[in-house]
Amino acid sequence: MDPTRGALLRQPTQACGKHMEEPLRILLTHPSRRLRTALVAGTALALVLAGCSSTDSDESGSSDGSSSLSGQIVWADFGGPTNKARYAAYFDDFTKDTGVKVISEVEVDAIVNTMLTGGKGDYDAIHVGLDVVYQNQANIAKLDDSVGRDTNLPENIRDYAFGTFLVGHVQAYLTETFPNGGPKTWADFWDVEKFPGKRGWMGSPGSYDSGCEMAELASGIAPDKLYPLDLDLCTKKLDELRPHMVFYTSYPQIQQLLTSKTAAVVAGPSGQAVALKNQGLDVTISFDEAIVAPNVIAIPASAPNMTNIQALAKVFNEPERQAAFAKLTGYGPGNPEAFNFMDEETKAKIVNAPGNSSVVFQDSEARSKQQDALLAWYTKWLAG
Template sequence: MARTRTDIRRARIRLGAAAAGIALLAGCGSGGEAQTSGDTAALSGEIIWADFGGPTNEARQEIYFAPFTENTGVEVVSVVVNDAMQEAMMSGGQGDYDATHVGLDLVYANKDNVTQIPAEYQDQALPEDIRAYAFGTFYVGHAQGYLSDTFPNGGPKTWADFWDVQTYPGKRAWPGTPGSYDSSCEIALLADGVAPENLYPLDFDRCSAKLDELRPNMVFYMSYPEIQQLLVSGTAAVAMGPSGQFSALRNAGQDVTVSWDQAVVAPNVIAIPKQAPNAENILALTEYFHDPERQAEFAARTNYGPGNPEAYEHIPADVQDNLANAPSHTAVVYQDSKARAEATEELLNWYTSWLAG
């Protein structure tokens, strides 16, 4: 059921104390004194921000929202994305959200229903034909990772290696829910020898055939945190998944190796539906999200790659090593979000069917 305005007001009350505490911390972050170039004195009210919660939202609260509220008086109210409301608003309908966290392919599919971002706050890492329609970009890598002592003499690097259970024995952790197809087809095609420039349009029959080869050695996870459990328990020797899960293991004290060779990199973005109730406020917030020092701090906190290339001027080399779109990661493969947008329904139907066997 979609959240009502009453639900959101209740959320604001619950978040009020936390927001106050975060505001105290914000002055310690980089760029804490940044001022907006627009007439922020005229702003008032609130922003209803929809994302997936958790540590990513916590980082946004401290790095972006708190200083914005301090400088403008506009309160940012965070709610967890409701799929029905997000779909309605991205399709041009009414709803409560001023901003919503989506994949870039969804933006391509709904450009006519999305508010454009001012040119000076557009993320230059995005393709030119879409950068006016999204902001707050960060890059996720669908990579393979393993505990380093699992392969003391060196483990798999490419996706062909991932499939090679003779040379690199052990089970492979793999996404097991229909909506978590992630980069599964691209990865299967890369493992089958397809060159990155020839991945699209996706050949679903070839993807299925290659995945069938590995299915006997797969262990399916139903949620991303299970990746960590499967590796630590030894149930899986290697896992395919979002690079943030491997960073979480490293932060927990585990020695983890991540291969960026052929890791499939994809942007996550924020879109402003044209029906956003507080359009002026959310457009003002885009300036904070574009700031390179704030993006650098967000990258250090989350291990997601920044959308503004200038952020790398403020990111230490050891932090860059863990970011999907780091300049040093020259062997990664970028998803074609536009091509995937044209095949969204096919992708879901294909993976649902393949999982069912």
């Protein structure tokens, strides 16, 4: 869940080399924010985790043939259901076919920071926001020519990211809350007279996510005019809604706010609403003006097991596997061909599915130039 630059300390919940359960974090959708906060505790944790996995490189082998591969891959992400879905859709078959073991670790800021600034570390793959790739391209490995590119990414960054999944920042509510039809656009979300009730909203300093884009759209700014983000306008618009907000500081709280009816409607990542639908609840998700945020996997240039991770990256582009991952998680694929392998029920939960023509794609390159300003702005606004 949390990408947020040190708002909460992530800790591994099991021994190294095991599947990690997702610790309490604030937001999954923008891992970029955590990269700017240096935590002493995080550094200490980095030293512990660094000893958990081998730093030996696989000296032989080629991504052109699985029979020549051996050894391991150290994969760093946020654990939890998304990590488990990766094993089901990608890792298990890759290990069976190649003998290469995929060891999952919960990302540690200190290790990620070191590797993205040119230092050494144990990670072969890291889960980051696309803006991080733009910011640190010099220290991220280019994908091999044999690796298919995720064409849902901007062309100027496709060579440096794989494993894309698209998170929709949406509004969701229990259908029974608005029996005559609920809010659809962000202007509707702000309209507490027409659609009464509390609004679930992001409540930790680094969790600004798509909040400014939502505020701009609610103000009538055209989707193609959102960037650079107007922080003064966003402040004014958030101030307007603040008396009606209920803040959450972890993703599971979104589900709690809805099911307890503490909030009438919640702004947040689509995966949480999809999880409620998968549990059998009648939840309405509005993809009208949903903000589409790319999450990606990057290979640090100093990755110890470069041959192995390039081979795994090739597997990640297979559309059938991306479709399986989407069905398990509710997140959109980076390869549009994956939709050819989805049933209609799965497509209905995916933010970038064909037919969702009113979604708004984040401009990750533009956001990468405002990350520090965004954190400072939202931290100040929350402090009120």
